[in-house]
Amino acid sequence: MSEIIEIETKRLFLRQWKESDFELFAVMNSDEKVMEFFPAPLSRSESDERAIICQTLIAEKGWGFWALEEKSSGRFIGFTGLHTPSDDLPFSPCVEIGWRLSPDYWGKGFVTEAAKASLNVAFTQLKLDEIVSFTVKDNFRSLAVMERLGMSKQPSNFDHPALPEGHKLRKHSWYKIKQSQWSASAV
Numbered sequence: 001m002s003e004i005i006e007i008e009t010k011r012l013f014l015r016q017w018k019e020s021d022f023e024l025f026a027v028m029n030s031d032e033k034v035m036e037f038f039p040a041p042l043s044r045s046e047s048d049e050r051a052i053i054c055q056t057l058i059a060e061k062g063w064g065f066w067a068l069e070e071k072s073s074g075r076f077i078g079f080t081g082l083h084t085p086s087d088d089l090p091f092s093p094c095v096e097i098g099w100r101l102s103p104d105y106w107g108k109g110f111v112t113e114a115a116k117a118s119l120n121v122a123f124t125q126l127k128l129d130e131i132v133s134f135t136v137k138d139n140f141r142s143l144a145v146m147e148r149l150g151m152s153k154q155p156s157n158f159d160h161p162a163l164p165e166g167h168k169l170r171k172h173s174w175y176k177i178k179q180s181q182w183s184a185s186a187v
């Protein structure tokens with residue numbers, strides 16, 4: 001167990017998950033638009049299972065995929081944060097930054113705001129050297145977040161090992177950012 005890191009930004013709290021988040025998370029995870037770049041929408045129990053994993057990892061490590069709460073409404077709107085992927089990726093071992101947002105909140109810069117704060121924790125508090133991010137090569141909204149964060153696009157795509165050969169979501173693009181790049185951009 002580590003001390004739990006929670007973050008406040010201008011419009012958001014990045015915090016430990018509460019059981020009251022699970023219902024809205026399940027609504028998001030059952031939405032075909034949100035899950036367009038995942039193998040399938042999730043059932044309530046699959047969604048709860050993922051929320052519990054996020055909650056448990058934050059309790060154990062102090063950081064993870066934080067629940068996002070909109071400060072003005074107190075509403076749970078998705079997650080953003082840091083995670084150590086368990087899949088054997090071409091750039092493993094690594095720490096990734098990732099996100100998922102309720103579509104009602106797309107187009108307002110919430111994930112960029114949360115991700116900048118997460119990178120700040122990664123580099124200044126956790127003293128990590130590098131953060132990666134990856135997604136299906138056609139997930140342009142997610143790739144645009146990586147670009148807005150100043151992450152560098154890596155020249156070669158890769159096949160995600162969790163998906164079978166020939167699967168339409170298998171080809172992924174990936175980005176990375178070094179602590180030195182982040183410090184330089186923050187000046």
Ligand SMILES: CC(C)(COP(=O)(O)OP(=O)(O)OC[C@H]1O[C@@H](n2cnc3c(N)ncnc32)[C@H](O)[C@@H]1OP(=O)(O)O)[C@@H](O)C(=O)NCCC(=O)NCCS
Pocket residue numbers: 033034035037098099100101102105106107108109110111112113134135136139141142145
């Ligand atoms: C990927 C995802 C999180 C991106 O959401 P998003 O709302 O586009 O991203 P942001 O919150 O950073 O907002 C950026 C948008 O808000 C606009 N915006 C408004 N105010 C802004 C601000 N202060 N700062 C940055 N952008 C702002 C930007 O112009 C951009 O709009 P555009 O899409 O019209 O260009 C979202 O599409 C999602 O949850 N997708 C499903 C899950 C998923 O695919 N996750 C990644 C899998 S690895």
